[in-house]
Amino acid sequence: MPCVTADGSLTEVARAVLIALQTRTSLEAVANATDLPLFRIRASVREMHTAELLTEQSGEYEITAKGAETLELG
Amino acid sequence: METTSEITPLKSVTLPRLDSQVPDFEAMTTHGVLRLSDFKGSWVILFSHPADFTPVCTTEFMAFAEIAPELKKRKVELLGLSIDSAFSHVAWMRNIKEKFGVNIGFPVIADSTRKVASLYGMIHPEDSTTETSRCVFIIDSKGVIRTMIYYPLSTGRNMDEIMRVIEALQTSDQHGVATPANWRPGDSVIVPPPQTVESAEQRVKEGYECTDWYFCKKAV
Numbered sequence: 001m002p003c004v005t006a007d008g009s010l011t012e013v014a015r016a017v018l019i020a021l022q023t024r025t026s027l028e029a030v031a032n033a034t035d036l037p038l039f040r041i042r043a044s045v046r047e048m049h050t051a052e053l054l055t056e057q058s059g060e061y062e063i064t065a066k067g068a069e070t071l072e073l074g
Numbered sequence: 075m076e077t078t079s080e081i082t083p084l085k086s087v088t089l090p091r092l093d094s095q096v097p098d099f100e101a102m103t104t105h106g107v108l109r110l111s112d113f114k115g116s117w118v119i120l121f122s123h124p125a126d127f128t129p130v131c132t133t134e135f136m137a138f139a140e141i142a143p144e145l146k147k148r149k150v151e152l153l154g155l156s157i158d159s160a161f162s163h164v165a166w167m168r169n170i171k172e173k174f175g176v177n178i179g180f181p182v183i184a185d186s187t188r189k190v191a192s193l194y195g196m197i198h199p200e201d202s203t204t205e206t207s208r209c210v211f212i213i214d215s216k217g218v219i220r221t222m223i224y225y226p227l228s229t230g231r232n233m234d235e236i237m238r239v240i241e242a243l244q245t246s247d248q249h250g251v252a253t254p255a256n257w258r259p260g261d262s263v264i265v266p267p268p269q270t271v272e273s274a275e276q277r278v279k280e281g282y283e284c285t286d287w288y289f290c291k292k293a294v
Contacts, residue, residue, distance in 0.1 A: 011106075039112040039151060039181075040105060047107070 010070060013044050014053075018071045021054060024062035089195035096217050099190050103153075104163045105181035110153075111217070117150040117244075118213040119236065122196040122206035126158040126166040130230045134208070136176045137233045149215065150240055152180035156206055157191060160184035201226055212239060214247075249294045262291035 010018065013036060020030040027045060031038040045061055048054045053067035063071070090096065100109045110118070121138070123131040138152055145152065156163075167178045183190055185206070191197050196206040208225035220243050225231055242253040251263040267288040268274040274287040282290035 013106075037151065038115065039108060042112040043106060043108050046109075046112075 009073075011044075013040055014048060015071065017041060017044050017048065018053065018063050018067055021061050021063045021067075024057065024060045026060050030061075090211065090219050090222065092219055092222065094219055096211075096213050096219055097193050099193060101155075101183045101185060101190050102160050103181040103183045104160060104167060108153075108181060108183075110213075113151055113153070113213075114217065115149075115215050117148070117215055117240070118153055118211075119145070119150060119240075120153045120155065120194070120211040120213060121231075122155040122191060122194075122209045124202060124205035124207070124227050125156060126162045127169070130228075131156075132166075132170060132174075134230050135170060135178055136174055137231070138180070139176050139178050141233050141237055142179060144237065145240065148240055148244060154180065154182035155185050155190060155196065156182070157185050157188055157204070159186055198224070210236060212236075212243065214243070245294060251292070251294065254291070263294050265290040265292055 016034045016036060017030055020033045027038065027041050030036075030045075031041050034041070045054060048067065049056060049061070051066075053064060053070055054061050055064055096110060098109060098111045100107060110120070119138075123134060125131060135154070138154070142152060158166075163182045163184055167182070170176050170178055185191050188197065191206050194209065194211060196209045197203075198207045201207045205227070207227065208229070208231055210221070210223040210225075210231065211219055212221035214220050221239050223231075223236075223239075238258065241259050242257055245259070245263065246252060249263065251265060253263050254261070257263070262283060265277075265282050267290075268277045277287050277290060278284050280290075282292045284290040
């Protein structure tokens with residue numbers, strides 16, 4: 001899973017995105033909040049959505065319980 | 075999107091066309107797996123280089139990094155590509171940072187299977203059968219190819235021209251005009267020529283800088 005590093009911890013981008021998605025919001029808002037380019041956000045969200053760390057509803061995303069647990073574990 | 079480890083035969087090379095919709099792809103880059111569609115809403119300069127750790131390419135990468143902040147202001151992202159591995163790209167980026175003090179902040183595709191290079195016709199066998207040529211594709215925010223520039227292996231790209239083309243295209247889109255030879259931001263632009271006799275007669279009365287009915291300019 002590319003959103004985690006070799007030791008299983010979240011990448012910096014994945015961590016920043018998960019923190020920004022503690023409340024449901026759009027990816028454009030995440031890009032503004034994190035100062036990361038939108039293309040990086042989209043790629044990271046795609047991976048984390050597949051890994052069920054995020055859920056999507058009407059184009060907005062939010063962290064899941066699994067995502068919150070992963071974030072807490074680092 | 076599936077990836078393949080097979081090298082795509084050169085016979086299947088296709089060339090993209092101006093004003094066509096770009097084909098999407100997914101590829102490993104120095105920023106992880108990216109799709110071209112991840113850039114939707116931004117302009118993209120997709121460019122290929124022959125090989126990592128070569129002098130002309132090194133100067134080009136530093137030059138692209140130098141114009142990156144100006145491109146960013148115009149909502150343009152850079153996306154490089156060669157057939158080298160991601161490990162090679164990373165090592166080269168680190169080397170450029172160490173030896174020249176330049177940070178390469180944009181992603182670079184590791185196209186070792188030539189999947190993307192074949193899709194975009196970046197390998198020109200008469201130039202090199204193994205390496206990608208110096209291709210530049212300027213793609214607009216709607217995913218349409220607006221400009222294609224090809225340079226041979228021996229000749230490094232001109233960033234002034236790439237910036238100029240971006241500014242010309244964005245000015246044309248914004249104002250519905252064309253730009254003359256050697257146009258620079260601030261210069262007058264070309265008003266599209268009239269298509270009918272009636273509009274040709276009207277044109278000279280419209281207050282543009284007209285040399286003749288078909289040749290009118292205005293400031294933007």
